[in-house]
Amino acid sequence: MRFLTTVLLMLSLAATSAMAEEKTGNGDRVPETLGFVEWVVMKDTRLRLKARLDTGAKTSSLHAVNVEEFTRNEERWVSFEIPLGDHEDQPAEGEFKHDDVVIVLERPVRRTVLIKRKGAPSQRRYVVDLEFCIAGTMHTTQFSLTDRGKFSYPVLLGRRFMRDDNILVDSSDGFIASKECEYSTLEEVAAEEEARVAR
Template identity: 70%
Template sequence: MKFLGSLVLATALTLPAATAFADETEKAEPPVPETLGFVEWVVMNDTGIRLKARLDTGAKTSSLHAVNVEEFTRDSEDWVKFQLPLGDHEDQPSEGEIEHEDVIIEFERPVYRKVLIKRKGAPSQRRYVVKMEFCIAGTKHETQFSLTDRGNFSYPVLLGRRFMRDDNILIDSAESFIAQRECEFNTLEQIAKQAD
């Protein structure tokens, strides 16, 4: 009789531990990957600029269209300032009051690192890398962007493998603009007012 009571008590004491272990196991499961097309819209968080982005598994680091890139020092740290001319890629929705060529956005960011890019058939190029927040498929992210002039490319933003790995993204290379959710963005006129 006493033995049975002890057995019941021992079982009751072990149940919470088993439940806790089950909860930890469930939390450890990775999130379900999100599938996006090889081209999607991104919105740069601090400005509301909407840009076309190519998701490229051939690139490790993401890159962002930038011109007039200049390094400077702030509080003994390396910073970089650069411009994003909206006339180079006329993707920003407009109410027709302002031309894309009239809007140039200026950014200042701490230098995260510098990279030397080896290019086939061209001299190597040193690029600044900054961290920037953006929204894609209704979700905010932060990743490293190398700054380079992408004015001659179809897409001002290229998202590389580091972003895809860190944020659990899969790519459907046969589709574009398949994101189920959208990000809020500003019109060209709203962006021009912010820049003033």
């Protein structure tokens, strides 16, 4: 009887494993559940920002100001600034003020999008590819660049990111990621930005 029970248990586990593999696409990783708000860390700058995972938006967006197009090697590029004073998410250890630090980035233009806004004229935005870390894992997705200074979250992660990276959202809770990403302090970010500009 005990042998029969063991065999049935093993068959049940094998069937469950096969069903799980079938649901995730022949061995693809199981969907990861994140909260409706999580920390993200932008690659290269190690800048930590709050991100809202928004299933109502297709394309992700990043807070950026002074967005300017230019040409490099006959390709369209944009330069843009991320002022840390608009969202004081970077941990500070000294007497540095967030208002004193502005990150300047340059990226190739992936495309432009026309955003329809209720009660306001439509707005054309540049879209760029950016790498970032969330829940201890690096990702790349498309971000539209727009001034989010009046919003609570400088980063919005949309459905394209969730679909491509197999992410589910727990709308009842935030900051539930089991792993963290390494980030720099405000002072380290400022020093790295100063060194980068000087190069």
